[in-house]
Amino acid sequence: MKYEKISLALIMGGLLFSSLSMSARADDGTLTVGTEGDAPQFSMADANGNVTGYDADVANAICKEMKVKCKFVVQSFSTLIPSIDTNRFDVIISGLGITDERKKKIDYSIPYGSAPQYFAVAKGSPIASMTSLAEVLKALDGKSIGVVNGTTYARYIAKNIPTADLKTYDSTTQLTADFAAGRLDAAFGDAPTWADFLKTSDGANFTRVEIKVRSSDDPTTLGQGMGVGLRKGNTELKAKLDKAICALIKDGTMTKVSQTWFSDDYTLSCKL
Known part of the structure; x- marks a missing residue:
């Protein structure tokens, strides 16, 4: 998105x-x-x-x-x-x-x-019910996470989950296609991306982790x-x-x- x-x-x-x-x-x-x-x-x-x-x-x-x-x-x-x-x-x-x-x-x-960002995961993932950002970041250690190439989101993941298997895509369409195909453990993007994706048939088995990540949480990577x-x-x-x-x-x-x-x-x- x-x-x-x-x-x-x-x-x-x-x-x-x-x-x-x-x-x-x-x-x-x-x-x-x-x-x-x-x-x-x-x-x-x-x-x-x-x-x-x-x-x-x-x-x-x-x-x-x-x-x-x-x-x-x-x-x-x-x-x-x-x-x-x-x-x-x-x-x-x-x-x-x-x-x-x-x-x-x-x-x-x-x-x-300024738009809030969220992680998205499969509905059956234990991450879906987590209630703190620190908990989510720890749980994604070593996991594959998708982001759109060139965005501040990619830098946020690289900085805050350096052991993650970061997968980058040239467009949101490519990202959500791989996500829907089960090739990613999680994806990270802005609120509108997940609002759009979760309404589709491809997004039916996924959910947004209800923990907002705002630019103020990490302005050095997410900006102002x-x-x-x-x-x-x-x-x-x-x-x-x-x-x-x-x-x-x-x-x-x-x-x-x-x-x-x-x-x-x-x-x-x-x-x-």
Whole structure:
């Protein structure tokens, strides 16, 4: 946390924009947004490249506030940050956690939200009924745990369960497919991922461990919430993004978007 595969021609063609900076093409009135497209309820893309979900609504709200048009570029999550310097897009809006490690490569807007994470296991697993995070982490010692590649979740597992057999996947779809096939002892992801998966026939024999893991539990790996990623040094664009996000938080738009997709408020306060 699905969608049909986006063709290479679509990704490389119609959604690809010129390598101008945001300030250089202000008259163009377009903000190009890199997003994953395979992360219900965050970012979902169909075969035609239409993007929906929480982050799509966040992006569209930001673009409306900035009085520009959004244009989406869809590609795998793990390639988003490496692609920002190739000018494929202006910003990343894809549930991107703000971490010190990522700050070495990109700049961020102020955070606009934060989602809780959960472990998921088979219903018959003794881990399913555990009541403390420490107990769960100990029980997963040496077990196979699935995460999406390039996420803060992978770093959390590597740090907190170093003896785990960490399995990484390029998409949530691939992760849940292996999970459903019984190839994993557990999986780790955000709340919407499990809400979506557990409603399916593949998820019928699995359950979410009811212990929330929040970014505040381990900010060095899980970050300080989700923010818009952008190229380093683009102070003009960062200022515009921060102003827009703060306005959307204060007028309740971000809360409305979060409630629409998660029936919960993931919004953080504006710190400008």
